[in-house]
Amino acid sequence: MRNNTLGSLIWLRLMRFTNQSNQMSNDFLKRFDMTTAQFDVLMQIRIYQPLTQMELAEKVTVTQGGISRMLVRLEKEGYIVRKQDWKTKTISLTDKAESILKQAMPEQLAFQSSFFEDVLNEEEQKTLYTLMTRVHKYSQKRELPPE
Amino acid sequence: MRNNTLGSLIWLRLMRFTNQSNQMSNDFLKRFDMTTAQFDVLMQIRIYQPLTQMELAEKVTVTQGGISRMLVRLEKEGYIVRKQDWKTKTISLTDKAESILKQAMPEQLAFQSSFFEDVLNEEEQKTLYTLMTRVHKYSQKRELPPE
């Protein structure tokens, strides 16, 4: 009874790495006074705005409830605005968020990238991306409710 | 100002995948009435017991405070026992945990593995593991406090 099929070793590596790099990213983003989760959500809003909470929840792989709470925080901080629009609430960034992102985005993207660029060459990065894309896409397919 | 250096695409994939597979794993482990985080901690205890909270915290990449709270929950559920031993608290599994793990471990490891085995061949899995190991190890080196 050992802890080591190849797959389970990969799983553990991925979990530990994302966990750790997430913490480092939180640390990095302190200079912009935001967290990794918040940055992620703001980025998605920036790309797709205006959009509804349901749509946003789906983009960041979070539940309805999760996105609701997150948006309350972001609204309180003055990063976003929501307005009731039919049954739906439509979300968009404030100028404050836009201007912070203009600064934070290139730095954060460079920070994220550095984890890979500093150790892997272009070729290896492409391989990693391709493999993870396949794995991810497959896991999404699986998620379909069993009939 | 686009969202796509190769590195940042990899980062996003990893985050989304681990996030999602973690949720699926939580779902899977419901049958054993535990969560992925709990399973992970119990496994580490099982391998290294008896050990201290500090050692355990380091193994699962969590803070002192985090492990303290987690162990309170696990103790309340009757999965572990802690006893004060010198300044330190020594952690070990109860029979209850041992016997649940005996059942849950092979199933959970198979579940984790399936994410990779079902889409990647042996060769590709090895490549993925090697690349992620390099990336992870490098990120740990970086973590050293700046002098």
Add this chain to the structure above:
DNA sequence: CAACATCATTTGATTAGTCAAGTTAAAAAG
């Protein structure tokens, strides 16, 4: 138009984690 159905969002209870300040137990110093 009041009652119902429906879809989007919120909320209460809980797990999981962070940081930083507070305890506690044992050792070293006075």
Add this chain to the structure above:
DNA sequence: CTTTTTAACTTGACTAATCAAATGATGTTG
């Protein structure tokens, strides 16, 4: 021996999420 130091652990205040039950907003129907 009491006092101070130190290492290990806990705790308060908080972010982030989950699930499932409750609200809100808008249509539809008797």
